[in-house]
Amino acid sequence: MTHSTPEAGKEPAATGPAVTGQEATVPVPTAAGGGPVSHAIFRLARLHRMLAGQLLRRIGLHPGQELVMMHLWELGPQRQTDLVRLLDSDAATMTRTVRRLEQAGFVRRSPSPTDKRATIIEPTVASQALRREVERIWSQLEDVSTAGLSGDERAAALRTLERLEGNLVQAATDSAGAGETER
Template sequence: MAQPTSEAGWGPPGRGHEATVPVPAAAGTGPISHAIFRLARLHRMFAGQLLRRIGLHPGQELVMMHLWELGPQRQADLVRLLDSDAATMTRTVQRLEQAGFVRRRPSPTDKRASLIEPTVASHALRREVERVWSRLEELSTVGMSADERAAALLTLERLEHNLVKAAADPAGTDQKR
């Protein structure tokens, strides 16, 4: 059953607007987790729509951002930077390479490895990626004051920190804290 709505607008947490998908009773003990799920789904959907206009899929822009900022990287380093897996990164790099946004070149220090580097063509894409991220931020935070945006960011960072900490102690995820 979906959360109740309030015609008055956004109110305190747990009240306000209806959930975008029905909240099953089994998720009732995890309203924040269900809200994160819904938010992540919508965020990725809008990111996908905006990125498609510039020829990218969600996640590819993150690879490009790191390459633009850090310069050529080994694929293994990109996997670590983006907390990805090797198979996903291989597909992502292959698609970026086919689109002409990255190229591979042999590593000068490790003959077994190659470096992934942004192409000249990708540099024009950088402005477009920045515009997409700016628009995504606008869509996500419309109607929020600077203080509300700062508070939301702190809350999201805290949630991330909590899950990173839990991931470092997998045995602790089975215990109630």
């Protein structure tokens, strides 16, 4: 987050203030100099997913599978298409995720009684023990991610992240709408 990799004989280009005096784990390439926040988001998301993967692997899950389970535990049985929409996923990814969760014994698939095209996904009894572990892991991720931040700083970080997400959702919506008018 602090400096890009210097070219031979040149001083490093500053791309933002150091946070708590720590250097970025990945140097910011010169080409990304116009997007230091975007580069920081990329690095942060990559590291968060990596740590989540390490923690989830211990309980037999891969990143993303716990989110499917969270929705199923909270909402009960869902059509697979509804899970795709809830998680802003795609059908192929969700099919693979559900298949793996089913093979692990955490969900059960069945045809919808009202729509022959739909598949209902429901959490199994075996997945209920997993719920406590997933909740513990998410608390651990939160603690590690926000270590050293005060309550006010955590709240400010959350507001900032929500605003960034809103900006990107709006840009994606605008882009999709522009693509529709060009056709």
